[in-house]
Amino acid sequence: MSTWKQKRFWEQVTVTESAGRFAVELDGRKVKTPAKAGLILPTRAMAEAIAAEWMAQEDAVNPHTMPFTRSANAALDKVQLQHNEVADMLAEYGDSDLLCYRADSPVELVQRQSDEWDPALDWAASELNARLQTRQGIQHQRQDAEVLKGLQARVRALSAFQLAAFHDLVSMSGSLILGFAAAAGWRGADEIWTLSRLDETWQEEQWGPDDEAQAEAEIKRQAFLHAKKFYDFS
Known part of the structure; x- marks a missing residue:
């Protein structure tokens, strides 16, 4: 080496x-x-x-x-050369968006997901003209094809620099909608990151924190916050 x-x-x-x-x-x-x-x-x-x-x-x-x-290098050396491929890969998150797959129990978790995730879906319906439907359980159910097509067009419209940042906003949160929400400044990036960690936070409350998992999550949080800054500078 x-x-x-x-x-x-x-x-x-x-x-x-x-x-x-x-x-x-x-x-x-x-x-x-x-x-x-x-x-x-x-x-x-x-x-x-x-x-x-x-x-x-x-x-x-x-x-x-x-x-x-490093982010600028990625935008120019990687994203710019395969822009639509990267955009389409990220757009696919909309069909299995984190915010849409809900627990069926316990009732406290069901309510928390509704209280904290529904406003983001409502924002997307209003600002992105994209109403995604929620499901209980983890079995995949496709979203409306026209809604997904509209979201794909929005992702493709991003510049290479925006798309490089958007890649991390979406992939780290597990949600296309939260990626758009962070990019648009719907709420603070830290708050949006917390929304993406709702299930993990619930588990920690039930069973106690895991030091290794928390350390890894903090690294990802810092990267998410950086991606938002890079997007804003784009």
């Missing part, structure tokens, strides 16, 4: 603008993606966040401390 790490060679980190797009330069040299594409960014806010990450590097570059850079 290689232990080579890129050393910091630059003194100055600057943001440049050309034709309404932005780049980050290290001593006048534009940053490129791992695939050697130009790291051309849609907003100054994103470019400044990435510039701050490069400026914060000390002796050796540590990609794990550069989440905005």
Whole structure:
């Protein structure tokens, strides 16, 4: 296994603008993606966040401390090249959305799911023109094809940078509707993350917390919050 790490060679980190797009330069040299594409960014806010990450590097570059850079790289090197495939994969979450599959007991959990998840489905019906139907149990039942088609079109309409962020909002929450809700700012990202964890929280209340599971959930929560910030900067 290689232990080579890129050393910091630059003194100055600057943001440049050309034709309404932005780049980050290290001593006048534009940053490129791992695939050697130009790291051309849609907003100054994103470019400044990435510039701050490069400026914060000390002796050796540590990609794990550069989440905005990594997300932008993914948008350009991966998502941009297979945009519709990624969009369609995410749109499929609508047909088995977390919010639609409800417990049939105990009554307290049934009520909590209704109280906390129904408002998100109501928001989607109003703002996305997409009324998804709830089911009891875990057996898959297809949603209305026209509703799913409309949601798919909305996902496909996202830019590569938005879609890179949206991927994490949806896949980490398990819900296309919560992904849209987070992107739109329906509620705070932390609150939406908590909604996605309703079943896990219920189990913890019944049986007590598991330290390992909680640590893993916190890592995912931080990634979810980052995805929301990256979406907003897109």
